[in-house]
Amino acid sequence: MPTRHIQVPFAVIGGGLGGTAAAVTAARLGLRVVLTEPTDWLGGQLTSQGVPPDEHEWIDRQSISPSYSELRERIRDHYRREYPLTERARTTVALNPGAGFVSRLCAEPRVAHLAVREMTSPLEASGLLTVLTEHEPVSVDRDGERIVAVHLRDLRTGDEVVVHADVFADATELGDLLDLGGVAHVVGAESAGETGELHAPAVADPRDQQAVTWCAALELRPGESHVIDRPASYDRWRTSVPSFWPGPQLSWTDVHPITLERRERPLFEGTPEEAIDSDDLDLWHYRRILARRMMTDDWAGHDVTLMNWPQIDYWDAPLVGVTPDEQQLALRESRELTLSFIHWIQTEAPRADGGAGYPELAPRGDVMGTVDGLAKAVYVRESRRIRALFTVTEQHIGREMRGEGAGSAVFGDSVGIGFYRIDLHPSTAGRTYVDIDCFPFQIPLGALIPQDTVNLLAANKNIGSTHITNGAYRLHPVEWSIGEAAGALAVFCATSGRRPEDVHADPVLRADYQRLLSGRLGIALAWDDEIRTGGSRSAAVVTAR
Structure with missing residues (x-):
């Protein structure tokens, strides 16, 4: 052409x-x-x-x-x-x-x-x-x-x-x-020395770039099971504990962004069913993008939330100042981290109401315009x-x-x-x-x-x-x-x-x-x-x- x-x-x-x-x-x-x-x-x-x-x-x-x-x-x-x-x-x-x-x-x-x-x-x-x-x-x-x-x-x-x-x-x-x-x-x-900023590092570092995040949408479907396949890199992320992080990425553990104190942030404060009508300050309500309670009783849908949580921040490699192959590898790994966290939530995550795993969480691809529920592009x-x-x-x-x-x-x-x-x-x-x-x-x-x-x-x-x-x-x-x-x-x-x-x-x-x-x-x-x-x-x- x-x-x-x-x-x-x-x-x-x-x-x-x-x-x-x-x-x-x-x-x-x-x-x-x-x-x-x-x-x-x-x-x-x-x-x-x-x-x-x-x-x-x-x-x-x-x-x-x-x-x-x-x-x-x-x-x-x-x-x-x-x-x-x-x-x-x-x-x-x-x-x-x-x-x-x-x-x-x-x-x-x-x-x-x-x-x-x-x-x-x-x-x-x-x-x-x-x-x-x-x-x-x-x-x-x-x-x-x-x-x-x-x-x-x-x-x-x-x-x-x-x-x-x-x-x-x-x-x-x-x-x-x-x-x-x-x-x-x-x-x-x-x-x-270049900027005079109080919080700038002592030495310039081109690799000091903020983590990217590959976001995903999850729907709460009580009584159903929607467990995705175990990603090939699942064990890597399940055991990864960065030096600046208080626990594995596949966990409810993170740090408060201001105080840097370790904290535990559950997906739900109580049962998933209770979350539908509550205003808890948990991960589910943090970026919930569709609330069942906003709709009339005859609506067939469910709660949907957006996964953009610290546990899926990808900080292993930068996207800028690297070769095209290195950039593509970083993007693939970012996706795999998000898929691994979804699988962990569905199968192993400690539940606030006892037990482990939330198989009732289903990826919602249509919300993101994709098949797998992940966003079309990484969050930069x-x-x-x-x-x-x-x-x-x-x-x-x-x-x-x-x-x-x-x-x-x-x-x-x-x-x-x-x-x-x-x-x-x-x-x-x-x-x-x-x-x-x-x-x-x-x-x-x-x-x-x-x-x-x-x-x-x-x-x-x-x-x-x-x-x-x-x-x-x-x-x-x-x-x-x-x-x-x-x-x-x-x-x-x-x-x-x-x-x-x-x-x-x-x-x-x-x-x-x-x-x-x-x-x-x-x-x-x-x-x-x-x-x-x-x-x-x-x-x-x-x-x-």
Whole structure:
């Protein structure tokens, strides 16, 4: 087949939350956009990676990003329209279909994907947005400081598609364009000497990358048996005890992410039957994405929860800075760890009500868009990060470094706001949790713009953050806001004829761009001072992790 060429003003490579937000924002503002994604679902960590949104306590109470709020309401409205909710659930403004306590919106990844495609559908029909799912980037053409084309492989046919654009956004999960295009970037942890951060390691370590997790969905079917085959690597994970971990990975033992104290976290506090109507702070209710009690009595379904627990964090090997074969091995082992933990739960796990094993737990592939119940893609917490015009460090947002009541740094080039604790999971360098309190923060424009490439924008976890601050800027609503700002910037540059770095450097241009964000798009660029200087995550979410 001949190579297919596409020419557009704006190309977004990677269809996670950041990429989707960038593409939808630009297309709604009238720019023609191509959006590519290696899986067949858009939405990244919310959908193909199977992670309910990690959000802050103001997400339902303060206007932050109208388009992100729209996505959340589309998810809720799907349940109101299509599911037999009880009257109480249907009339709850902040409907939480799963009644999980990790988020105020625990919902099925499949439904989240439908909501995302509702947002893209009219744009695709108009011709402003072209979506290429199951396409991965394989190479990048550069001309000096510019990227001129990205070569994609159609994963269904093997055919090549070459996308030419005036502006590109790297919204891939691992910052693939940074590597393919020779864009200056950072991998792993910087040293304290380089960043001056209190919690950075003494020596830089590229292999210090947060664990990935291959999530899965489980349904509670009382009285039935759904035991999966014993994975070939089961004995390895059953006996594995990392030096920084208090017990085998296949156990209910883990550590509190803040205090690092050993703890036991059962799947159920009582019997599985009691869990249906309870609000226990156990693993089942942590990321439950479908609650039987939300439905009328004639509904035939059951509780479904999302496995994204410390026991299935894969920290044996990194995904970035390794050979393709090493990366594929790490991905296979991550899947095998999750399958091993499912088999252990079904057959050997101590039950709170006595005995061992929960054979009544069934993998729900349809919830994840797969056959085996595992997510389509691994959950990635850390990516390559650009050498940016500005890098956010712990000094800008960390509560300990800035001092109680000081609040986060105020950025004159803010393009959005966000909040999450600096939450670093155990790493592939053998480091345990690093969990640091921080203030609600802003997203600076300079963090989205590389130092050495004039027409590339970072639109995911690859912005100018450090290994430390990535732990706060990597979550769902922040990633969306990063992508949203990148999409609006592409439009602003197309209409003004200026480069991203020009907008950042010129106070007049920057103010015009910020008026586009805050005026036409309604995006909040600053927190109220009371929140910025004193906000802290809700106790329920802190305790849950």
